[in-house]
Amino acid sequence: MGLLVVGLFFGELLISLKVGLVIGFGWSVVWILGTAALGYLLIQLSPYALMNTFNTMNLNDLTNMRNAHNAALAYLFAAILLIVPGVFTDLLGLLMLLYSLYLRLFATMRPNNQSPYNKGDDDVIDVEIIDESDRREPRA
Numbered sequence: 001m002g003l004l005v006v007g008l009f010f011g012e013l014l015i016s017l018k019v020g021l022v023i024g025f026g027w028s029v030v031w032i033l034g035t036a037a038l039g040y041l042l043i044q045l046s047p048y049a050l051m052n053t054f055n056t057m058n059l060n061d062l063t064n065m066r067n068a069h070n071a072a073l074a075y076l077f078a079a080i081l082l083i084v085p086g087v088f089t090d091l092l093g094l095l096m097l098l099y100s101l102y103l104r105l106f107a108t109m110r111p112n113n114q115s116p117y118n119k120g121d122d123d124v125i126d127v128e129i130i131d132e133s134d135r136r137e138p139r140a
Contacts, residue, residue: 012086019087032085039082039093042075049075053104067103074100 020028042049050072074096081093 008088012088015087016085031087031090035082035090035093036085039079039084042079042082042097046076046079071100071103074103 016028019031023031053071053075054068078093078096078100081089081096084093
């Protein structure tokens, strides 16, 4: 696990240096400060965004509850990844933010299989009555 973290650190460093050489030092600083400010703003707005996510989704369904949970986690992880400087973490943060947006907008728009016309009454008990006199064979 530690080797993976060290590998990701050096990979992030190399990618950031290559991007910095291509776009220049000034634009690299603007990139780092801009994404850090965006991540900080997302963390500041996270209570409102998370409350809005859980309030607007229909949480009666387990799938919607799971989608709301995943959207909230993706939002928070995206904000944290945007604060961490580096190109790779910024791209991961933006992808997680898009995933959160997808769960928020499109995952809740599934067709609802419960139509008011197909739903029966809740207080009806279905019973079958068997008349015993019809089932008996005549005695000889």
